[in-house]
Amino acid sequence: MSCITLAEADDRLSKLKSSGIINYLKKVESANEIIKNALNNSQNPIIAFSGGKDSLVVLDLVRKQNPKITAVYCNTGIEYPETVKYVRTIENVVELHPITSYKYFIDCKENGLPGSKATGKVHGNKCCIELKEKPATKYYKDNSTDLVFTGLTSDESRNRMMFFKRMGPYYLYKKDNYYKAHPIHDWSENDVWEYIRRNNLSYNPIYDIPGIKRCGCRFCTAYLSWKDVTAAYNPHDTEVLFGYTGQASLRGFV
Numbered sequence: 059m060s061c062i063t064l065a066e067a068d069d070r071l072s073k074l075k076s077s078g079i080i081n082y083l084k085k086v087e088s089a090n091e092i093i094k095n096a097l098n099n100s101q102n103p104i105i106a107f108s109g110g111k112d113s114l115v116v117l118d119l120v121r122k123q124n125p126k127i128t129a130v131y132c133n134t135g136i137e138y139p140e141t142v143k144y145v146r147t148i149e150n151v152v153e154l155h156p157i158t159s160y161k162y163f164i165d166c167k168e169n170g171l172p173g174s175k176a177t178g179k180v181h182g183n184k185c186c187i188e189l190k191e192k193p194a195t196k197y198y199k200d201n202s203t204d205l206v207f208t209g210l211t212s213d214e215s216r217n218r219m220m221f222f223k224r225m226g227p228y229y230l231y232k233k234d235n236y237y238k239a240h241p242i243h244d245w246s247e248n249d250v251w252e253y254i255r256r257n258n259l260s261y262n263p264i265y266d267i268p269g270i271k272r273c274g275c276r277f278c279t280a281y282l283s284w285k286d287v288t289a290a291y292n293p294h295d296t297e298v299l300f301g302y303t304g305q306a307s308l309r310g311f312v
């Protein structure tokens with residue numbers, strides 16, 4: 059057996075600390091604790107799965123504690139084909155579909171395109187409510203879901219960070235009377251990739267396409283870099299958007 063001196067041990071520890079590994083391992087431990095406590099208080103838990111890297115990590119963490127837990131995926135109808143194909147390779151995932159289609163939704167005069175000021179018309183999160191929230195809420199209600207795990211992280215926006223500061227990673231979502239748990243709320247993008255690498259998880263191949271950093275709806279205009287992402291995936295997508303909306307709604311796009 060080889061021994062190391064105290065000084066060598068200190069040196070190794072400080073190298074580990076500066077490389078961020080201790081911080082990462084603490085986050086994994088804390089995520090596991092959040093999951094364990096939430097599961098202890100639940101009869102019908104579910105994992106909200108988007109096909110993205112963050113919810114993949116949560117799916118893996120949760121299923122390491124209970125492999126039988128079902129995941130729910132909202133196929134909005136405007137997903138990347140890579141995402142749909144990938145999600146269908148994962149076991150025990152229920153695929154939900156909205157009643158309102160994206161085309162129908164944005165055709166309505168009062169709606170316009172999701173979110174972005176560049177599109178000329180702005181609405182809050184109505185599109186997400188129609189295409190994701192409503193089908194998910196119906197499923198939770200029909201199945202008496204009392205706990206939903208998500209892959210939300212505060213890394214994504216300042217508002218999200220403030221929200222987690224106020225609510226914490228586990229709370230009762232009073233509106234629909236179930237608990238929400240966000241085990242990786244304090245993880246960075248690097249932490250997420252580190253976990254995927256260390257656990258050899260097969261992730262959505264959409265991330266391997268240069269310029270694509272998110273796996274969500276293919277035609278979403280609700281975030282700042284939407285033009286670049288649309289062009290990076292397929293420049294023809296802009297024509298599809300024009301087809302959906304007419305040029306007036308796409309003011310500022312070209």
Ligand code: SF4
Nearest residue numbers: 172185186189275278
């Ligand atoms: S992510 Fe964008 S396009 Fe998809 S449902 Fe939400 S607002 Fe609509």
